[in-house]
Amino acid sequence: MQIKWNKILLITGIAFYVYGLKLAYTDFISPAFSYFGFINLHPSAMEQFVSIVFVFIPLLWSNMHAYRPSRIVYWILYMMVYVPAMIVPDYVRIDNFDEIVILKVVLLFCMALIYMTGSFRLIPVYYVKMKTNVMLFLTALFSLSLWGIIIQTFGIHFNFSQVDDVYDLRETYRSQVNRVSGYAMNWQSKIINALLLALGLVNKNKLLICIGVLGQLFIFSITGQKSVALSSVFILMIIFCLRKNGRNFVLYFVYGITALVFLTMALDLMMNSSEFTSLFIRRMLITPGLLLSYYFDFFSVNPQVHLSHSILEPFLTYPYDKLPPFLIGEHYFGRVDLAANANIWADGFANFGYAGIIGFTVLLVGILHLYDSISANRNFIVSVALIAMPAWSLVDTSLITSLLTHGIFIAFIINYFLKTERKVDSLYETDHRFKLRSSLE
Structure with a gap:
């Protein structure tokens, strides 16, 4: 019923x-x-x-x-x-x-x-053994490198005085951006900041949530792309909808x-x-x-x-x-x-x-199937947060572009190496070939 x-x-x-x-x-x-x-x-x-x-x-x-x-x-x-x-x-x-x-x-x-x-x-996925703290350190180092590229290209400034005129912001951004800084912008906004929001909510860490949101606002103040400003809301909405293991x-x-x-x-x-x-x-x-x-x-x-x-x-x-x-x-x-x-x-x-x-579509199916397999031993919310923004990019971007430029490949790497706790839902977890972790390693 x-x-x-x-x-x-x-x-x-x-x-x-x-x-x-x-x-x-x-x-x-x-x-x-x-x-x-x-x-x-x-x-x-x-x-x-x-x-x-x-x-x-x-x-x-x-x-x-x-x-x-x-x-x-x-x-x-x-x-x-x-x-x-x-x-x-x-x-x-x-x-x-x-x-x-x-x-x-x-x-x-x-x-x-x-x-x-x-x-x-x-x-069946073989996971290379890596301590969680080591992977978190490498992820933080990767994020700092991305921020370094962004700051070197665009400087440190919040252009909120120009937010109402986003077209000027976009024109300025297009005149300054290059291939490397473009990748840095996408990976930081679509992957790293989304990861911060997910880890912050899963671990009830308000600092991580604030860093993720502020990071998105800073990038929006540079690019003028409203999708960046809305992405925090989108990720938080996805995570809210995933309550009770997405039931x-x-x-x-x-x-x-x-x-x-x-x-x-x-x-x-x-x-x-x-x-x-x-x-x-x-x-x-x-x-x-x-x-x-x-x-x-x-x-x-x-x-x-x-x-x-x-x-x-x-x-x-x-x-x-x-x-x-x-x-x-x-x-x-x-x-x-x-x-x-x-x-x-x-x-x-x-x-x-x-x-x-x-x-x-068949290529996307293969990519998603592999990502599902990797995610079986990972926290569901974190896995979804990592792939949600690259998936959203498919709404207005080609699959090939999304693989690297918009971070699908980066999401795979982080989700594979970052060991996170997976909570078992006995009503829906039917594939028992994977031993789900009960605690962070």
């Missing part, structure tokens, strides 16, 4: 989420940003119904408990990429019953693949994001603006769906790039004079300097079409 009610609650939460996205788009985002591509072509009831069916199909196989990191990644992609990809194209495309339906079927298949990862038999993670996560959608609209109603819906809904939730539609339309009729701008550059000739994000930025937004960075599936389609979407 409890399972039945949980499923009803999940379906209800997703229904409100979809309604909230549609309302935000038609009443707040499109009226304010139609000049920027967020148009409303008033899709028919049948078109919207088909899209909603695609939204709800994954709920047939989904349960409430997230007992592996791969399931957390699944729900991040479902809420922030898959659902918008089903809903948003209806409003910007003339015909929603052409090949876009095939795209939606392929995305549905990919969601099923990612969900299945959480049920795979774990790989009700899905309900907490779905209703948390749904509440955020309606809260931002309420704030804009009170202030007679579109500022909050633009920040929280347009940028974080609507744009991934919009860009996936644009990438699909463009690379359905123009040559795909086959990674000729990336790892296959030495072997293939790139067919354009601009990288894919700038191609989309110029073609659909009319701005030659706009990098319309897209998600894992949009990038996959730009490279190899449907095969690229499925291929990059």
